[in-house]
Structure formats: structure tokens, C-alpha cells
Amino acid sequence: xxxxxxxxxxxxxxxxxxxxxRQWIYLETIEEQKLNADIVDVWEYYIQNPINLNDxxxxxxxxxxxxxxxxxxxxxxxxxxxxxxISIYQLQTLDINIxxxxxxxxxxYIPIKNKPITTANKSTVYLGxxxxxxxxxxxxxxxYIGSPxxxxxxxxxxxxxxxxxxxxxxxxxxxxxxYQNDGANNIALNLTYKGKGKLREVLLGKYDIxxxxxxxxxxxxxxxxxxxxxxxxxxxxKLTLSSKEYNYFEGAxxxxxxxxxxxxxxxxxxxxxxxxSIDKTGLFRTKKEMxxxxxxxxxxxxxxxxxxxxxxTFSWAGIVYNSELYTAKNRFLQSFYASKSYYNITYSGEFxxxxxxxxxxxxxxxxxxxxxxxxTVQFRSRKDSVFNEYKSDYCSFSNGYExxxxxxxxxxxxxxxxxxxxxxxxxxxxxxxxxxxxxxxNKILSEILRQSEQRKFTVQFLYKNIENSEQINKLRFFYxxxxxxxxxxxxxxxxxxxxxxxxxxxxxxxxxxxxxxxxKVNFSFCLFNTESESIYCQAxxxxxxxxxxxxxxxxxxxxxxxxxxIDRSLKAGIQITQxxxxxxxxxxxxxxxxxxxxxxxxxxxxxxxx
Amino acid sequence: MMKLIQLTCVFIGIFAHAQNTENxxxxxxxxxxxxGFDRNVxxxxxxxxxREFGLHNxxxxxxxxxxxxxxxxxxxxxxxxxxxxxxxxISTAQNLNSKMNLGVNLNFHHLGITDTxxxxxxxxxxxxxxxxxxxxxxxxxxxxxxNYYIESDLESRFIISGEYYWNSNLxxxxxxxxSIHNGLRISHQLGYSYKDYLSLSILQSLHPLEYGxxxxxxxxxxxxxxxYQKLTWTNSTGFALIYQLNND
Numbered sequence: 001x002x003x004x005x006x007x008x009x010x011x012x013x014x015x016x017x018x019x020x021x022r023q024w025i026y027l028e029t030i031e032e033q034k035l036n037a038d039i040v041d042v043w044e045y046y047i048q049n050p051i052n053l054n055d056x057x058x059x060x061x062x063x064x065x066x067x068x069x070x071x072x073x074x075x076x077x078x079x080x081x082x083x084x085x086i087s088i089y090q091l092q093t094l095d096i097n098i099x100x101x102x103x104x105x106x107x108x109y110i111p112i113k114n115k116p117i118t119t120a121n122k123s124t125v126y127l128g129x130x131x132x133x134x135x136x137x138x139x140x141x142x143x144y145i146g147s148p149x150x151x152x153x154x155x156x157x158x159x160x161x162x163x164x165x166x167x168x169x170x171x172x173x174x175x176x177x178x179y180q181n182d183g184a185n186n187i188a189l190n191l192t193y194k195g196k197g198k199l200r201e202v203l204l205g206k207y208d209i210x211x212x213x214x215x216x217x218x219x220x221x222x223x224x225x226x227x228x229x230x231x232x233x234x235x236x237x238k239l240t241l242s243s244k245e246y247n248y249f250e251g252a253x254x255x256x257x258x259x260x261x262x263x264x265x266x267x268x269x270x271x272x273x274x275x276x277s278i279d280k281t282g283l284f285r286t287k288k289e290m291x292x293x294x295x296x297x298x299x300x301x302x303x304x305x306x307x308x309x310x311x312x313t314f315s316w317a318g319i320v321y322n323s324e325l326y327t328a329k330n331r332f333l334q335s336f337y338a339s340k341s342y343y344n345i346t347y348s349g350e351f352x353x354x355x356x357x358x359x360x361x362x363x364x365x366x367x368x369x370x371x372x373x374x375x376t377v378q379f380r381s382r383k384d385s386v387f388n389e390y391k392s393d394y395c396s397f398s399n400g401y402e403x404x405x406x407x408x409x410x411x412x413x414x415x416x417x418x419x420x421x422x423x424x425x426x427x428x429x430x431x432x433x434x435x436x437x438x439x440x441x442n443k444i445l446s447e448i449l450r451q452s453e454q455r456k457f458t459v460q461f462l463y464k465n466i467e468n469s470e471q472i473n474k475l476r477f478f479y480x481x482x483x484x485x486x487x488x489x490x491x492x493x494x495x496x497x498x499x500x501x502x503x504x505x506x507x508x509x510x511x512x513x514x515x516x517x518x519x520k521v522n523f524s525f526c527l528f529n530t531e532s533e534s535i536y537c538q539a540x541x542x543x544x545x546x547x548x549x550x551x552x553x554x555x556x557x558x559x560x561x562x563x564x565x566i567d568r569s570l571k572a573g574i575q576i577t578q579x580x581x582x583x584x585x586x587x588x589x590x591x592x593x594x595x596x597x598x599x600x601x602x603x604x605x606x607x608x609x610x
Numbered sequence: 611m612m613k614l615i616q617l618t619c620v621f622i623g624i625f626a627h628a629q630n631t632e633n634x635x636x637x638x639x640x641x642x643x644x645x646g647f648d649r650n651v652x653x654x655x656x657x658x659x660x661r662e663f664g665l666h667n668x669x670x671x672x673x674x675x676x677x678x679x680x681x682x683x684x685x686x687x688x689x690x691x692x693x694x695x696x697x698x699x700i701s702t703a704q705n706l707n708s709k710m711n712l713g714v715n716l717n718f719h720h721l722g723i724t725d726t727x728x729x730x731x732x733x734x735x736x737x738x739x740x741x742x743x744x745x746x747x748x749x750x751x752x753x754x755x756x757n758y759y760i761e762s763d764l765e766s767r768f769i770i771s772g773e774y775y776w777n778s779n780l781x782x783x784x785x786x787x788x789s790i791h792n793g794l795r796i797s798h799q800l801g802y803s804y805k806d807y808l809s810l811s812i813l814q815s816l817h818p819l820e821y822g823x824x825x826x827x828x829x830x831x832x833x834x835x836x837x838y839q840k841l842t843w844t845n846s847t848g849f850a851l852i853y854q855l856n857n858d
Binding site: 493525554 | 707709710740747749751754755756762766767768770786787788789790793794796817
């Protein structure tokens with residue numbers, strides 16, 4: 001082992017440790033609540049597997065980065081489809097903000113002609129630790145089996161002949177690294193192969209599935225900005241090294257490509273956590289919690305056949321699903337997906353069938369007018385008995401109800417100003433015991449956005465009304481300014497009014513970069529005051545630790561972080577976060593209780609790329 | 611000629627920007643304001659919240675320089691005959707660079723309630739400001755560590771405010787204020803000054819809905835302000851007097 005590390009130390013230090021601050025800050029302005037480890041996992045994947053802009057079958061994956069607007073995506077896609085590029089810098093000729101191109105620069109490439117494909121060894125090791133003080137009751141009373149330190153190890157490397165290896169191992173506070181007689185805690189191991197022949201990809205280990213619009217399966221990361229819902233399916237199976245403990249599959253997948261037809265085969269076998277329902281917390285710290293670990297078997301086997309030709313896409317998927325939690329009987333699920341573009345009109349739709357009895361449908365029409373306006377209308381409906389365990393993002397629209405119509409309009413007033421308006425009407429199919437038996441409601445979402453190189457400004461307003469429930473009004477304000485070449489400041493205001501209750505928070509973040517860009521200091525302060533709804537708070541970007549939390553009650557939270565590039569391959573960081581509550585004497589209950597109204601969390605990491 | 615007039619206006623604007631004494635009348639004192647004052651200043655304001663009980667909010671303060679560093683000393687009182695909350699403050703600020711300042715207030719609080727024990731507490735506030743040619747952004751953290759008399763009874767706020775100077779006569783201000791005790795407050799202000807001796811400001815709060823106006827008059831080194839505000843729970847009237855001393 002010592003020898004292994006010694007060899008690693010001697011490896012040529014040729015790559016710059018990647019930092020996703022620019023990408024993170026972009027997403028912060030769009031959909032803050034979607035910022036988590038999963039998106040960083042996606043970016044890390046595409047750093048190692050950049051997208052070939054000259055390959056029309058790979059090109060559409062740019063969407064998975066979630067770093068471009070709909071307009072920019074369309075421009076790049078149509079430009080790359082119309083000609084073979086020599087350099088990625090040719091994208092600068094398009095009417096796209098240079099900032100947008102900088103965001104995706106590291107994720108795209110153009111293969112150099114007549115140059116043999118080399119598999120340069122690229123490996124990254126990430127080690128993160130997190131602990132808090134005062135300690136929780138579970139640690140003090142020794143109810144927790146493991147140490148009070150959260151640890152996270154991630155390793156990715158490129159092997160020979162198109163093979164790649166990845167490892168992710170995480171344990172939460174109070175959990176052991178290894179459960180006696182029960183295996184390792186939250187470990188993911190991936191082996192992938194990428195080929196140029198008919199067999200394009202083989203994947204062994206932890207992966208995501210996204211089929212069609214996601215009526216049946218949609219576990220991979222995607223941001224559907226609620227202020228303009230627009231999702232286009234990309235890859236079917238994609239490896240994941242994120243630490244998620246529920247929304248993923250484990251097994252093997254393979255993809256063949258024969259002319260314009262893709263064939264995906266996938267199989268998964270894993271043990272779900274839970275007792276009478278699935279445990280999605282992923283926390284197994286005490287003997288009692290451990291009883292819920294790996295209790296139900298789940299098996300999936302499926303095939304997907306998709307054909308993409310010019311502007312048309314068709315696909316069919318057949319999946320056999322079996323889970324001990326629901327029924328011993330196998331479920332046979334089918335998905336039919338079609339998409340067709342005709343000039344500025346795109347239609348797409350998915351029809352899902354369960355055991356030839358129950359069904360779900362989603363239909364979508366997108367119309368663009370010049371480059372500045374976009375209109376979408378979507379209709380969705382499903383029987384409440386249709387399989388919805390790995391519910392895709394669309395379910396969070398329509399309030400999670402089965403029937404819904406969503407229509408939205410987006411217009412670029414000029415280079416800087418953008419306006420969005422969306423309406424969502426929904427109704428439940430599932431009968432409730434109390435009145436209303438079939439609740440219905442609607443949502444109105446609006447957004448005004450102004451972006452220039454120096455500042456960004458967003459105001460979002462959401463109105464939600466559900467029959468016999470309190471109306472909810474949400475206002476979100478975001479302002480960001482480059483105070484100097486090295487200092488960026490932003491502020492976020494959240495106001496949620498639910499009936500008579502007011503919930504609010506005010507937050508400010510500072511980002512400082514040293515002149516040589518080797519040192520970064522971030523500071524954040526947020527004061528919150530809530531009565532009925534919790535408020536989302538996201539601290540500044542800190543590699544590997546996402547510190548996002550829902551805050552409720554009265555109090556403040558502050559964080560300070562320092563990150564340093566020690567050399568071209570090694571990067572380290574430390575973050576201190578404090579939360580003070582003004583309305584309580586202790587934080588939490590049971591084993592999670594902390595005997596104080598404030599707590600401090602320390603996070604440190606080391607990232608090594610060689 | 612026109613350009614010369616414009617240049618003079620911009621110069622006056624920047625000068626007026628640096629000396630916006632109306633900021634002293636805000637509901638908080640951001641210590642970074644000290645960097646805008648070249649002269650020593652003495653000021654006081656009284657806001658009457660309820661005449662029947664004598665409920666008031668008043669302050670007397672001075673800004674002065676000691677070894678080239680500006681300080682602010684203030685005595686602030688809120689309450690009425692049987693309930694008096696007093697605050698003694700000392701403040702100073704430091705330039706971080708030509709555009710940014712950082713400041714701190716140290717406060718001693720005293721609470722006197724008739725027939726009960728007097729209470730005392732210490733607290734501090736932090737202020738930050740960024741100043742450009744036409745606008746200024748300020749951040750203010752009041753009592754961030756939640757110091758208290760007994761338990762969470764001292765106000766703790768986070769305030770972000772900004773002012774934009776349209777020209778030498780007209781400015782607008784926005785203030786976002788999150789308070790542990792009172793929740794969110796969003797307010798804005800529009801101020802206009804005429805020939806540097808008369809000024810009018812319109813004050814409005816959007817959340818909660820409140821409004822008011824302030825009239826100012828300047829005569830040499832004296833400035834007199836009078837204001838009326840319709841608050842959600844009362845109507846208030848107030849006045850302020852600011853005197854800029856000759857540094858010599």
C-alpha cells in the first residue's frame with residue numbers, strides 16, 4: 001500500500017485540479033435547491049469522459065451538464081450537426097455569451113484527426129472529513145455504533161483500452177465504515193468500458209436509468225427549472241459515483257450501436273432499506289436503525305431499443321421489475337417514446353404501460369419563435385396504480401398529482417433581460433378519505449432575470465393554490481455583483497407566505513480569489529425567521545461538502561471556508577459552519593439531540609489529481 | 611461649457627454622495643458610514659411613537675476623528691417612563707481598499723423596568739460597505755452572536771442596503787432587513803434635494819406595508835429634518851438636528 005502511494009507521488013503532475021465554482025455559481029442563479037453532490041458527480045464524469053462535439057450521438061449529452069440555456073443548447077446542437085468542427089473555439093462564432101462557453105469548456109472536445117487515441121492515465125482521489133461539536137446524544141450515550149466523523153473517499157482512474165474504474169465510499173456521522181456481518185457502508189464500485197465499435201459501453205456497478213420522459217425511470221440528475229420546464233431525454237444508463245443511497249441501480253448495463261439504432265440492456269439486483277416502506281434516509285447508526293438495512297430484494301432486467309434519425313427519435317423499453325416490498329409478482333413495464341422536430345416545432349411524448357392494464361402518458365409540444373421566444377405545453381396523466389417508485393422530476397410538478405397541464409412562455413427581451421411565465425393545473429386521480437376526495441389546484445410561476453458580465457439579478461415569484469389548503473406565495477430574490485476582479489458578492493432573499501404565516505431568510509455570500517487563483521476564501525451569513533415552512537439555505541461552493549440545509553425556526557448560520565491549490569495537482573480546503581438558534585435551548589431530538597442552541601461543523605478535504 | 615457643467619455636477623454628486631447625512635437617521639448605524647464624513651459631526655434625533663404614553667425612540671451621537679481614525683459615540687434610548695432600554699455605542703471603521711470598508715460597533719445595553727431589577731448586556735455589530743461612483747452597498751450584522759439580557763431578548767438583524775445616486779440631486783435606496791424578532795422588512799426610499807438646502811424623501815416599506823416622508827432643511831453647518839411615518843401599529847413623528855463642526 002505504501003509503495004502504491006509512493007508511485008502515485010512520483011506520477012507526473014500534469015493536470016489542474018478541477019474546480020467547479022463557475023458552474024456552481026451559474027446553477028445558483030437558476031435552481032438553488034438542485035445543487036448537490038449528484039451534479040458534481042455528473043461534471044466529474046464528463047471531465048473524464050468529455051463530449052465529442054463531432055459525434056451526433058454524443059452531442060445531445062451536453063444537456064446533462066445543466067450549464068446552458070435552452071437557446072444556447074439549440075444553437076450549439078444545430079451548429080455541430082451542420083458541420084464538422086476543428087476546434088471547440090469555433091463555438092465562439094455563435095451568438096452565445098462567452099461565460100456560457102467557459103462553463104462547458106472542460107466537458108467538450110474535438111478529436112484531433114490522424115492522431116491515435118491514447119488513454120492517458122488520469123486519476124483523482126478525494127478524501128473528505130466532517131465532524132461537529134457539541135456531539136450528538138447518540139455519540140455521547142454510545143448509541144451510535146460508529147465514530148462521530150463523516151468520511152468520504154472517492155477515486156476515479158482511467159485504465160487501459162477504454163476501461164475506467166471508480167470507487168466511492170462514504171459513511172455518515174455515527175455510522176461505522178464496516179457493518180459486522182453486513183458488509184461495507186455505502187460503497188460504490190464502478191467499472192466502465194467505452195468502445196468505438198458496435199459495443200459502445202459496458203458498465204458494471206452503480207448506475208442511473210433514464211428512459212423516455214421518465215414516466216417509469218428517471219433517476220439520473222437533471223434540473224427542470226420549474227420556471228420553464230423543459231427536459232429532453234439523453235442517455236439511458238449512466239454510471240454514478242454519487243453517495244445517494246436510494247435512487248440508483250446496481251448491476252450491469254451494455255449498449256450497442258448499430259447504425260442509428262441503440263440497444264441498451266440493463267440488469268440490477270440490490271437490497272433496499274426499510275421496514276414497511278422504503279427507508280430513504282440512508283442513516284444506519286444504531287442497532288435499531290440497522291434492522292432496516294438491506295431488508296428487501298429488488299430485481300430489474302430490461303432492454304431498450306432506440307432509433308435516432310435526423311430529427312426523429314423513437315424508442316421502446318421493456319422492463320421486468322420485482323421487489324419484495326410490493327409484491328412477489330413480477331411487473332412487466334413498457335415505455336414507448338417518440339420525438340419529432342419540424343422546423344421550430346418539437347413534439348415529444350411517452351406512453352407507459354404496466355402489465356398491459358395500467359398506463360401513464362406524457363405529451364409535450366415546444367414551439368420557438370425566432371431565437372428569443374419559446375412556448376411549451378405539456379399534458380400528463382396516469383393511473384394512480386402505475387409504478388412510480390423512481391418517480392422522475394415531472395412528478396414534482398403537478399404537485400405530485402396524477403393529472404396535469406403545464407404551459408410556459410419564455411422571452412428574451414434583449415441580451416440582458418429575460419422573462420418567464422409558467423402555469424400548472426393539476427388534479428389527483430387517487431381518492432382521498434377526507435374532502436376534497438380528488439384535490440386539485442394550480443400554480444403560477446414567474447421570473448425576471450437580468451444578466452450582464454458584472455451582475456446578475458433574478459426575481460422569482462410562485463403562487464400555489466390547492467383546494468381547501470392554505471395559499472402559498474413564494475418570493476425569491478437573487479442579486480450578484482462582481483465587486484472587483486477577485487471578489488464576488490451575492491445576496492439571496494427568500495420570502496414564503498403561507499396563509500397568515502410569514503417565513504423569510506436573508507443571506508449574503510462573499511467569494512474571494514487570490515491573484516494567482518491558488519487561494520479561495522468564501523464567507524456566508526444567513527439570518528432566518530420562519531413560522532410554518534422551512535427555508536432552503538445553501539452555503540458557498542466548497543468542494544465535496546454541500547452544506548445545503550432546510551432551516552426552520554429563528555436563528556442564523558455563518559460559514560467560512562478556505563481552499564488552496566497546493567500545486568498543480570493537489571488541492572485542500574477547510575470549512576467552518578456555525579448555526580445558532582434563538583428559539584430553542586437544544587437542537588434536535590432523540591439520538592440526534594445536541595445539548596446547546598448552537599453547533600459548529602468542520603469540513604476538510606484533500607483532492608489529488610494525477 | 612456643457613461638459614464642464616456636467617463634470618461639476620458629477621463632482622458635486624460624488625461629494626454629496628460621500629456626505630449623505632440622511633443615512634444617520636436610519637434605524638441602524640452601519641459603522642462604515644464613518645468613512646464618508648470629513649468633518650466632526652454632532653447629531654440627535656427624536657421619534658415620538660406614542661404621545662399618550664410618551665413612547666419614543668431617540669438618539670444623541672457624535673462623529674469625530676482621533677489620530678486620523680473616525681469614531682462614533684452614541685447614546686440611544688427607546689421606551690417610556692416605566693420601560694427604558696438604553697444603548698451606549700462606540701464605533702469605528704477601516705478602509706480595506708479604495709472601495710471597501712469594514713466597521714464595528716461595540717454596544718453596552720441597559721434595560722430599566724420600574725420595580726424590577728435592571729439588566730445589562732454587551733453586544734457588537736459588524737458593517738461592510740462597497741462604494742462605487744454611483745452606488746453604494748452596505749451590509750450590517752447586528753448582534754450576530756445573539757448576546758442577551760436573559761434569553762434572546764436583544765435584537766439581532768441582518769441588513770443589506772443599497773443607494774443609487776441618479777445625479778447630484780436624486781438618490782434611491784433599498785433596504786432588506788431580516789430580524790429575529792420582527793421577520794422580514796423590505797423598504798425603499800427616494801430622496802431629492804433642491805439647491806443643497808432643501809430635501810424631501812419618500813419612505814416606503816413594502817413588507818410590512820408602511821409609508822412616510824422626511825423633509826430636510828440645511829443652513830450652513832446645520833441640518834434640520836422632520837419626518838412622519840405611518841407604521842402598521844402607530845403613526846410616528848420625529849425630528850433630527852445635525853451639526854457639522856469646523857475641524858480647525
